Amino acid sequence: MTDLVFDNVRLIDPRTGQDSPGRLLVRDGHIAALDAPGAEGAPENATRIDGAGAVLCPGLVDMRVAIGEPGFEYRETIASCARAAAAGGVTTLAVLPNSKPAIDEPALVRLLRGRGDETGLVTILPYGALTKNCAGEEMAELGLLREAGAVAFTDGIHAIADTKRMRQLLAYAQGVGALVVQHPEDPSLARGGAATAGALATRMGLPQIPAAAEAILIARDIRLAEMTGARLHFGHVSTAEGLELIRQAKQRGLPITCDTAPPYFTLNESAIGAFRTYAKLSPPLRAESDRLAVCAALADGTIDAIASDHAPWDADDKRLPFAQASAGGTGLATLLGVTLARVHEGDLPLARAIALLTGAPAALLGSPAGTLAPGAAADLCLFDPEESWVVQAGALPGRAQNTPFDGETLRGRVLGTWKSGRRVFGEQTA
Numbered sequence: 458m459t460d461l462v463f464d465n466v467r468l469i470d471p472r473t474g475q476d477s478p479g480r481l482l483v484r485d486g487h488i489a490a491l492d493a494p495g496a497e498g499a500p501e502n503a504t505r506i507d508g509a510g511a512v513l514c515p516g517l518v519d520m521r522v523a524i525g526e527p528g529f530e531y532r533e534t535i536a537s538c539a540r541a542a543a544a545g546g547v548t549t550l551a552v553l554p555n556s557k558p559a560i561d562e563p564a565l566v567r568l569l570r571g572r573g574d575e576t577g578l579v580t581i582l583p584y585g586a587l588t589k590n591c592a593g594e595e596m597a598e599l600g601l602l603r604e605a606g607a608v609a610f611t612d613g614i615h616a617i618a619d620t621k622r623m624r625q626l627l628a629y630a631q632g633v634g635a636l637v638v639q640h641p642e643d644p645s646l647a648r649g650g651a652a653t654a655g656a657l658a659t660r661m662g663l664p665q666i667p668a669a670a671e672a673i674l675i676a677r678d679i680r681l682a683e684m685t686g687a688r689l690h691f692g693h694v695s696t697a698e699g700l701e702l703i704r705q706a707k708q709r710g711l712p713i714t715c716d717t718a719p720p721y722f723t724l725n726e727s728a729i730g731a732f733r734t735y736a737k738l739s740p741p742l743r744a745e746s747d748r749l750a751v752c753a754a755l756a757d758g759t760i761d762a763i764a765s766d767h768a769p770w771d772a773d774d775k776r777l778p779f780a781q782a783s784a785g786g787t788g789l790a791t792l793l794g795v796t797l798a799r800v801h802e803g804d805l806p807l808a809r810a811i812a813l814l815t816g817a818p819a820a821l822l823g824s825p826a827g828t829l830a831p832g833a834a835a836d837l838c839l840f841d842p843e844e845s846w847v848v849q850a851g852a853l854p855g856r857a858q859n860t861p862f863d864g865e866t867l868r869g870r871v872l873g874t875w876k877s878g879r880r881v882f883g884e885q886t887a
Contacts, residue, residue: 458878460484460500466508466839469808470515470829472816476808481513483835486877490831508839511872514811516548516836517792518827520716520818521692521764523613523785524550525857526572527565528557533769533856535569539578541789541855543882546838546871547765549819549826550579553613554586561586561597563605570606578881580836582608582822584638587626593617596626600633608822609690611638614739614768614785616674618644623678627687636821639678641691641699642740646670651780653726653741661732664780666741672698679706679713690821691715693766695740697750704759714821715759718766719788719795720861722751728861732779735850736861738766739784752804755813762818763810765792769857786861790853794867797842801868807842835878844870 461483468479468491475491482489482503519542525532542550552569554560560569566583573581585607589595592615599610610630616639617623630637650666652658658665675691679702682689694700694715706713720728720738725745728736736742754760768785775782796814799805805813819827826836850863873883 458485460503461878462503462505463513463839464505464507466511466513468513468829469811470816471808471812472828473830475829481829483878486835486879488829488831488833488835491829511839511841513837513839515815515827515829516838516874516876517546517814518549518818518822518824519547519765519767519789519792520551520762520822521553521718522550522767522789523553523555523769525769526556532771535572535581536576537856538769538789539573539576541787541853543578543874543876544854544871545789545792546840546874547789547792548579548836548838548874548876549582549824551582551584551608551822553611554584555591555613555615559586559591560584561589561591561602563598563601566602566605566607577879578876580826582824584609584611584613586610587612587617587637591615593619593622596629599629599635603633603635608824609636609638612640614640616640616642616644620677620681624681624685627681627685627689631685631687636688636690638690638692639674641671641675641694643670643674646673651737651741652729653743655726655744657726668696668743668747669698671696671740672702675699675702679711682713683711688712692764693718693721693740694760695721695743695751696747700750700754700759704754707759714761716762716764716818717751717755717760718764719792720766720786722748722755723795723798724748724861729779734775734777734779734782735786735859735863737779737782737784738786738861741784752799755799756804760813762821763792763796763813764818765789770859772858775859785859787853787855787857787859789855791848791860791862791867793838793840793871794846794869795862797869798867800842835875837875838871839873839883840869840871842869844868846870
């Protein structure tokens with residue numbers, strides 16, 4: 458493999474504290490060295506990439522992705538998801554177990570890891586199912602799944618409803634040193650709902666989900682985590698009340714972490730106006746006060762990571778009356794651009810935003826990804842934080858097109874993505 462030299466770039470790696478102009482050398486698929494601008498000693502035959510002042514950071518690590526395969530390939534395949542990820546600067550995916558069959562057997566964990574490697578575009582880190590078939594009943598073989606390579610355990614889009622069972626699951630996970638990831642929404646309060654309870658949902662005649670459904674389950678599970686000593690992570694947190702509970706738990710020293718997704722700090726419930734099913738998500742979009750609370754929690758460190766919450770659906774799944782349409786949106790291609798809006802608005806420093814997308818989720822999952830440290834795999838994302846582009850459903854990379862950001866102009870564009878030193882997205886520059 459030919460050596461690569463990235464020159465005239467801004468190197469940002471929050472995991473090592475790097476944030477400065479410089480150049481980076483890649484050799485044999487790994488990062489060999491970081492130098493100051495114009496340093497001597499680049500190999501004569503190296504391929505030189507002039508970044509023209511763009512940012513070079515670790516490839517993004519997305520800790521919440523659904524893939525249609527196995528079982529729902531008509532929505533999306535591993536290959537199509539990998540293409541979308543590469544276009545978004547994402548090189549590592551943590552994949553939810555809600556497939557058909559569910560990822561509740563060690564062989565399926567190994568299969569997913571292998572299929573990711575086969576694409577040459579991404580590393581797939583599979584979640585193991587907490588319960589068999591993600592049905593919330595019988596515990597899956599957590600120990601065997603962990604030995605096979607499951608990075609954490611979750612029932613994905615389904616919360617564990619039974620309190621006693623959740624306690625047992627947390628206790629067992631603690632015993633094997635595993636992280637549990639929970640969908641924070643009380644199932645009985647959310648059942649049949651389509652939009653956040655409030656005046657807008659009432660005017661639209663939609664079945665409602667109270668925002669408190671999130672806080673109620675978070676409060677229960679924080680108490681269970683305290684009882685068991687388990688590490689517990691809440692996915693796509695979206696409400697002020699839920700975030701305040703997590704903030705208080707962290708202040709008490711409990712091993713509680715959480716992530717959110719770009720729709721919850723960019724959009725509010727008004728995006729579902731005119732019964733726009735692309736904006737029907739799970740959890741549903743919230744009130745503006747909740748959106749602002751999510752922005753504040755990103756800034757103060759309550760939120761530990763940003764995940765795309767990528768949920769591919771076929772067009773027919775969305776072309777239904779709002780209450781019947783499937784909940785979820787794609788997010789891989791727009792993950793970086795939407796996150797950078799918080800930087801441009803002054804809510805986050807750029808290095809903090811990059812940390813939430815790279816080193817922080819990698820650390821939560823126990824992955825070596827998400828760093829520019831010498832010796833690390835050369836998984837890289839080159840992006841221009843100022844270049845604008847328009848999101849167009851139907852023109853996104855990958856098979857799924859159900860984006861809640863359709864028609865939005867984003868400021869921040871991926872110029873190139875490299876996986877183990879091989880360019881997997883973008884035009885070659887010299």
